[in-house]
Amino acid sequence: MSDFNGASFSSGFKWLLGLxxxxxxxxxxxxxxAIVVPMLLAIFIAIICAPPLAWMTSHKVPPWLAILLLVFTLMIFSWVLVLFVGSAIDTFTLRLPTYQARLQEEAVKLLPFFERLGLPVTREQFLNHFNPGSLMRLAGNALTNLGGLLTDLMLIVFVVIFLLMEATLLGDKLHKALPSAEHSLEQADDFVRKVNKYLVIKTTISIATGFLITTWLWFLGVDFAPLWGLVAALMNFIPNVGSIIAAVPAVLLSIVQLGLPDAALVAAGYIAVNLLMGNVLEPRYMGTGLGLSPLVVFLSLMVWGWMFGPAGMFLSIPLTMIVKIALEQSPSTRWVAIMIGN
Known part of the structure; x- marks a missing residue:
């Protein structure tokens, strides 16, 4: 009995120590x-860049030239993205007071509807409890934070350069340094392949989501269509709630700019694109083993968002997926991966 109690105490102590x-x-x-967020973003980008780097080196392109081509592409893309997003955010911020005022005017038109229902509400009471203009202000603040994050993009690109340079040599280094750990290295290779598969597929689907949203909003004539497409692409990394968050500012803006019928079309476009990407294409290419339960998604958003702010919310699901894939590599922790999966 004492041995059993001692074993239970030892097991409980290990869990407490680990916690x-x-x-x-x-x-x-x-x-x-301030240091960790740029590093995580750099690792994220480097993993996405690994397949084209491997493809070029397998086709007899020298590693230094392959890295140079990737870096040049990254720098051009970063420069264009910073200029575009910065300009769009500045323009949106200038127009924000006008959008807020017009959105309040549209909201006040609901007062006669409440009166017909026998709910007499004054304009002041309505705006005190339901002020849609504050949602537009919240969207403006979020876009400003996004612009601040992109100012670190050039630093992130330089970190990516060194990561890619090291990646071409890391495999050989590990095999030479640890010749007796072949099984562990195979597990590490399998882990990296799964992480790479998840991030590449998720990024590709997110880019496609952003492109379709941009095209639909541009067709309807909504202002800042490319900006909302970028937001949709970024929010696509957050399952379940990301698509809803991404749709809110575009739908509110379309109410102000185009009216309720066209705003309904905007919302329908978001729903159609996310149903296509999230329920058809993503499960087909991602497989059934790379998912998270809704509770884990919500907790991940809270924890990583608290730790790293908006960047943490963006990285929350990829980071949690990496943890899940790592847990799957060991039989002793595989049950945890099953519990947090979908």
Whole structure:
């Protein structure tokens, strides 16, 4: 009996010790947010760049030239993105007071409807409890944070350069340094392949989502269509709630600019695109083993968002997926991966 109690105490102590270590690590990451966030984004981009780098080197392109081509493409893309997003955010911020005022006017038109229902509400009471203009202001603040994040993009690109340079040599280094750990290296290779598969497929689907949303909004004549397409692409990394968050500013703007019928078309476009991408294409190419339960998605948004702000919310699902894939590699932790999956 004493042996059983001792074993139970030892097991419980190990869990408590592991939990305490996890809290310490999370606290340290929170303190080092200014350094950790650019590093995580750089690793994210480097993993996405790994397949084209491998393709070029397998087709007899020298590694230094392949990296140079990738870096040149990244720098041009970053420069265009920073200029475009910065300009769009500045223009949207200037027009924001006008949009807020017009949105309030549209909302006040609902007052006669409430009166017919026997709910007499004054204009002041209505705007105090339901002020859609505040949603537009919230969207403006979120876009400003996005612009601030993109100012670090050039630093992130330079980190990506060094990561790609190291990636071409890392495999050989590990095999030479650890010749007796062949099985562990195979597990590490399998882990990297799964992470790479998830990030590449998710990024491709997100880009396609952004392109379709941009095209639909441009066709309807909604202002800042490319900006809302970019937001839709970024929010696509957050399942379940990301598409809803991405649709809110575009739908509100279309109410102000085009009226309720066209706003309904905007919302229908978002629903159609996300149903196509999230329920048809993504499960087909991603497979059934790369999913998270809705509860884990919500908790991931809270934890990573608290730690790293808007960038943490954007990276929350990829980071949690990486943790899930890592847990699947060991039989002793595979049950945890099953529990947090969908």
């Amino acid at each position: 305490a270590a996890l809290m310490i690590v999370l606290g340290a990451l929170k303190v080092a947010e």
